[in-house]
Amino acid sequence: MGSVKKEKVIRTGVNTRVIHHKENFSKETGSVMPPIFPTSTFVHGNEGGFDYTRSGNPNFRILESVLSDLEECQFACVFSSGVAAITAIVSSLKAGDLILCEENLYGCTVRLFEQVFNSFGLKTLWVDFTKSNFKEVIAKHKPALIWIESPTNPLLKIIDIEAICNFSNKMQIPVVVDNTFATPLLQRPLKLGATLSLTSTTKYINGHSDALGGAICTESTAWKEKLNFAQKALGLNPSPFDCWLINRGIKTLPLRLERQINNASKIANQLAENPVIKFVRYPFRNDHPQCKLAKKQMTLGGAIVTAALNTSQAKTFSFCKSLRFFKMAESLGGIESLVCHPATMTHASVSKETKLKIGITDSLIRLSVGCENIEDLIADLNQALESIS
Template identity: 40%
Template sequence: MTQEHRNKSGFETRAIHAGYEPDEATGAVIPPIYATSTYKQDGVGGLRGGYEYSRSANPTRTALESTIAALEEGERGFAFASGLAAEDTVVRGLLNPGDHVVLPNDAYGGTHRLFDKVEQRWGLANTPAALSDLDAVRAAIRPETKMVWVETPTNPLLGIADIEALADVAHEAGAVLVVDNTFATPYLQQPLALGADVVVHSTTKYVGGHSDVVGGAVVVRDLDLAEKVGYHQNAMGAVAGPFDAWLTLRGLKTLAVRMERHCDNAERVVEFLRGHSAVSQVFYPGLADHPGHEIAARQMSRFGGMVSFRVNGGEPQALAVCERAEVFTLAESLGGIESLIEHPGRMTHASVAGTELEVPADLVRISVGIETVEDLIADLDHALG
């Protein structure tokens, strides 16, 4: 099978075969871990396969970058040491001091902190807006707006934004559209095919899938963006190491089957939560009464493994639910094979307390894993009291 054929194959086939051909010397079907910092050159400036120094390129990282680009159907992919490193490289690679960014008004706390506390000191302004409201987005755009940043679904309120419509709004303003596709993954959602210019991931989450590696990725739709991001990836240097790239690539190969189980389990958990007297509200885009359900159904193949819910009794009860859970592990992060539970207001989103991005104090967020779903439901029933 040629690489061109691989890139045109189905998602599961690309996840396993794109980005790497069996090693010519040994026939190894899995990319080795190239634990090297430098490479012997064929004379001064004579590179072997384009490799000279592992910050610039490493064959293990190249395999990961090529595979995730094939899955997102983008021009090129780039792997980073973390999701925030990926975000920072996109921002500094594509924007300049004095530019303006429109952010989601319920963005991930770490993304908001990056823009509001770090990039703002660099001279970059931002305005949070409800991205589900196209008029609100248009009102937030200024003459100096060069980027619209999208999360869909959002973290932790599972809001949905219309990628195709936002791409039109952004492009009319001369801005690029960046979509954080961490929650949906390329298996459930294809932002570039919907008009986005850049996709970012925390590959720590579903892409890696096993809670054993931290990483990030960027995929771009054209060569001009690829040149800018690639230059800054090398110049800034926050790249994925070869072992991290290998672990992430191993996880990526089973993304499709894992996401199906995550979705199956999440749907059952949502059904249970909706019927529990201790739960006042459930956030999940698969629900017919979710305000973004129709858009999510149009741009996603399924609705994911993330669920948030509010409990009766306020913050004390929300904290108690988190602490009483046993099968669900009390921990930050998400997207691993194991189920996790957390209190966003005190944990992942503590940095946005007191701002317009503050989350409800009675909110609990769960990352539904791939365990036996009856065990997950029984655990939540116990935790809810």
């Protein structure tokens, strides 16, 4: 018998892959853009194997296909929000289990762990994963799950994902990495050994501040089954329309992110020279405490800039309100620039003592840098700084 000729697999670039994705359910019509499937139920025995939208929909599958391709992994599961994605993971645990957390996490993650799941018997322990004793902490407490962000929200701490995963994997402890700030374009947690890579697709993945969503990527078949079960059993599914919007947004992710990062790095350097600014945190600036690790772990520094002002909370608020192009609002990652006051906004539910302990002060601001002209953004920041100096 003659040998079977193998088809050559050509690996295309990321810009091409987010535009020309595998599944679009458009074969019969020739539609260039995938349609929206706003149906709640499906006729039994259909080719796609769909039965009820809570447990699957063509728009879910399209977005999952794009996200798993972007992350270069086997599986992705989509949810109605980032918080829903967190809920899906934690719902797989049982009373008495311990989650070992980086002390600086997204405020809503903290609230969910401390004020919701705590009442169901789940325990949390908060540690600074930038310190060298994390191995001793893991070995001592043997948590059911390790939960980290990198860069963290809002302090932009860089956590050594590979070092943590190398140690925890030997102990068979799953590691969750919230990759929302970096996106798969800048950082691949699964390639660094993480079990689950979580993202709020509301943010950079969608990029237009008009849809809510969350997603979890993994190489684990067992975790994929757990996530699918949670999506269906707990009603954590997204809407077909939101998935369609997010899939549309992801097509411009590389273009948007390139502009946003370029703007952010220039803004970080500009702010650092202003006497009203106490300090600036940006992962690729040499004065960042984990700059060397950031450049090893990430391809670029991202589009979030955190800074502390040499002022009171009242003047910090005045600064935020004086900005024209940086709207004072929750969220991040959209094409528009936003300014956030973490102490009273994203981390309002965190106790004052904890905020002060980890460094979320009343003078701290977080800038989500958008796609506007850099000259306009810098002029806007300068006039607001002058107004409080």
